[in-house]
Amino acid sequence: MPELLLDGRPLRVADGTSVAAALALGGDGCARTSVSGQRRAPLCGMGICQECRVSIDGVRRLACQTLCRDGMRVETRP
Amino acid sequence: MSEGRAADVIVIGAGIVGAYCAHALARRGLDVQVLDAGLPGATAAGMGHLLVLDDNPAELALSEYSLQRWRDLAPELPEGCAYRSNGTLWLAENPEELAVAEAKHAVLSARGLACEMLGAQALRETEPELRDDLLGALKVTGDGIIYAPNTARWLLESDPARIRRQRAEVVEIDGNRVRLADGTWLAAQAVLLANGVQAGTLCPELPIVPKKGHLLITDRYPGKVRHTLVELGYVTSAHNATGPSAACNIQPRPTGQLFIGASRQFDSVDPAVEGWMLAKMLGRALHYMPGLGDLNAIRSWTGFRAASPDGLPLVGEHPQRAGVWLAVGHEGLGVTTAPGTADLLVAQLLGETSPLAPQDYSPQRFFGDTAHA
Ligand SMILES: Cc1cc2nc3c(=O)[nH]c(=O)nc-3n(C[C@H](O)[C@H](O)[C@H](O)COP(=O)(O)OP(=O)(O)OC[C@H]3O[C@@H](n4cnc5c(N)ncnc54)[C@H](O)[C@@H]3O)c2cc1C
Numbered sequence: 035m036p037e038l039l040l041d042g043r044p045l046r047v048a049d050g051t052s053v054a055a056a057l058a059l060g061g062d063g064c065a066r067t068s069v070s071g072q073r074r075a076p077l078c079g080m081g082i083c084q085e086c087r088v089s090i091d092g093v094r095r096l097a098c099q100t101l102c103r104d105g106m107r108v109e110t111r112p
Numbered sequence: 113m114s115e116g117r118a119a120d121v122i123v124i125g126a127g128i129v130g131a132y133c134a135h136a137l138a139r140r141g142l143d144v145q146v147l148d149a150g151l152p153g154a155t156a157a158g159m160g161h162l163l164v165l166d167d168n169p170a171e172l173a174l175s176e177y178s179l180q181r182w183r184d185l186a187p188e189l190p191e192g193c194a195y196r197s198n199g200t201l202w203l204a205e206n207p208e209e210l211a212v213a214e215a216k217h218a219v220l221s222a223r224g225l226a227c228e229m230l231g232a233q234a235l236r237e238t239e240p241e242l243r244d245d246l247l248g249a250l251k252v253t254g255d256g257i258i259y260a261p262n263t264a265r266w267l268l269e270s271d272p273a274r275i276r277r278q279r280a281e282v283v284e285i286d287g288n289r290v291r292l293a294d295g296t297w298l299a300a301q302a303v304l305l306a307n308g309v310q311a312g313t314l315c316p317e318l319p320i321v322p323k324k325g326h327l328l329i330t331d332r333y334p335g336k337v338r339h340t341l342v343e344l345g346y347v348t349s350a351h352n353a354t355g356p357s358a359a360c361n362i363q364p365r366p367t368g369q370l371f372i373g374a375s376r377q378f379d380s381v382d383p384a385v386e387g388w389m390l391a392k393m394l395g396r397a398l399h400y401m402p403g404l405g406d407l408n409a410i411r412s413w414t415g416f417r418a419a420s421p422d423g424l425p426l427v428g429e430h431p432q433r434a435g436v437w438l439a440v441g442h443e444g445l446g447v448t449t450a451p452g453t454a455d456l457l458v459a460q461l462l463g464e465t466s467p468l469a470p471q472d473y474s475p476q477r478f479f480g481d482t483a484h485a
């Protein structure tokens with residue numbers, strides 16, 4: 035059961051949970067804020083649409099293509 | 113079917129070239145009807161790098177003149193056009209390229225263009241993301257970037273009283289008349305063909321061939337790069353080759369995204385992204401900016417440049433079709449050269465003295481001496 039930090043708040047998820055699922059479980063479901071200030075959420079769930087870009091340990095990743103690991107820092111803002 | 117006089121000038125194509133010409137014609141008090149079929153055009157696909165190129169004197173004159181016109185227009189452009197005068201850095205990796213940079217510096221500064229040589233140390237300080245063993249760079253200060261699709265739209269909306277737009281495909285040109293796909297004929301005093309790479313479908317006699325290019329854009333990483341970074345090998349490897357080629361071109365978008373080009377292929381009309389070509393192109397960019405590999409790319413796509421045999425556009429009256437005027441064949445520089453093209457066109461259409469020597473861009477050069485219709 036990995037525990038991650040989602041926008042600074044701890045969140046424990048089941049093994050094999052994707053970061054996209056963690057966003058839905060522990061946040062507002064969104065991965066990022068667009069240039070025009072909109073919150074954006076995962077859409078295709080299969081690595082194509084690029085809507086789920088999120089910062090994981092300081093690096094931009096696709097939330098739907100990344101599994102949660104213990105100690106991960108996931109940032110969806112700004 | 114019915115036929116009416118649609119306007120003073122019918123412009124076929126609402127890309128950046130058609131849009132700029134329509135805008136310039138309207139400024140001179142002419143009524144313009146712009147027809148566009150909504151086909152995939154180069155304006156929506158390309159990089160929108162505004163740059164002075166000096167492969168030959170005519171290209172230099174046209175790009176230099178056009179850059180000045182973009183700078184003049186800049187205060188009027190809305191933010192959506194994303195114009196920035198961020199400058200180009202021509203990167204020199206070896207002594208030969210440094211010599212090319214210095215020669216270019218001499219040519220441009222002799223014409224009074226703002227530019228300077230940066231040594232290795234100054235280059236590292238200016239763009240720390242670049243590999244640290246480059247010998248230097250030529251900085252061309254007045255170069256810029258623009259978001260061409262929004263700029264074309266803004267130009268077309270600039271004078272609603274004089275510029276009318278219609279979504280329609282032209283299927284035939286007969287002198288100063290055009291036939292639309294629905295069978296309607298429209299007539300005007302002049303018909304301007306500005307339909308980019310599709311020019312040959314309406315005028316098969318024009319020597320225009322597609323040159324495919326790949327592009328890729330990253331997620332937002334503000335502040336990593338400031339200038340548009342172009343390898344000097346570009347001058348020889350990409351521009352003049354006939355086989356597939358790729359060169360480093362890294363452009364910082366105002367959003368913080370990095371826009372990566374550029375590849376060139378003559379042999380393909382298939383718009384699909386080709387992995388091997390994309391890899392070759394990214395390899396060039398990575399070679400200059402090693403940290404690029406850690407960034408997230410979000411999209412890649414392709415576009416087609418309309419290439420003429422000598423790389424220069426065809427601007428002026430069609431030598432064999434009375435009433436038809438041309439503004440086509442802008443290759444990889446049509447966003448840059450749209451303002452100069454428009455001024456050349458308007459001057460010739462109105463019988464005025466042109467700000468640039470029209471014969472250098474005259475379609476006549478591909479039709480021989482006796483081709484007058
Ligand atoms: C990959 C790539 C990178 C580039 N990078 C740069 C750059 O950095 N800087 C630069 O200055 N230039 C660049 N260019 C070149 C530049 O984008 C083009 O030269 C320019 O956009 C051409 O504009 P256009 O208006 O002539 O043609 P297009 O933008 O292609 O527009 C033609 C229009 O004509 C319409 N049309 C076609 N046929 C018909 C018909 N029968 N009836 C009605 N409408 C029709 C189409 O729908 C289309 O909208 C690049 C091009 C490519 C492909």
Ligand code: FES
Pocket residue numbers: 075076077078079080081082083084085086087096097098099
């Ligand atoms: S949700 Fe589409 S790429 Fe992740």
